[in-house]
Amino acid sequence: MKPVTVTTKEVESTFDYAKYLSECKTKSGVIRKLTEEGKTRSEVAKLMGIRYQHVRNVLITPIKKAK
DSSP: OOOOOOOHHHHHHHOOHHHHHHHHSSHHHHHHHHHHTTOOHHHHHHHHTOOHHHHHHHHHSOOOOOO
């Protein structure tokens, strides 16, 4: 059986950014949620159309507590 390959465009078309944004409220929240779901930094960057460095910065910066 031949392995199935999925292109980046196909993955991006199935990603519902609005759904995640409504749940998380911020782009950083979406990044954290996707990472919790097991996505790599590269995958998150490609899905969201942002740079890898942005994803990395969000993940290494501690979350500020609300006052």
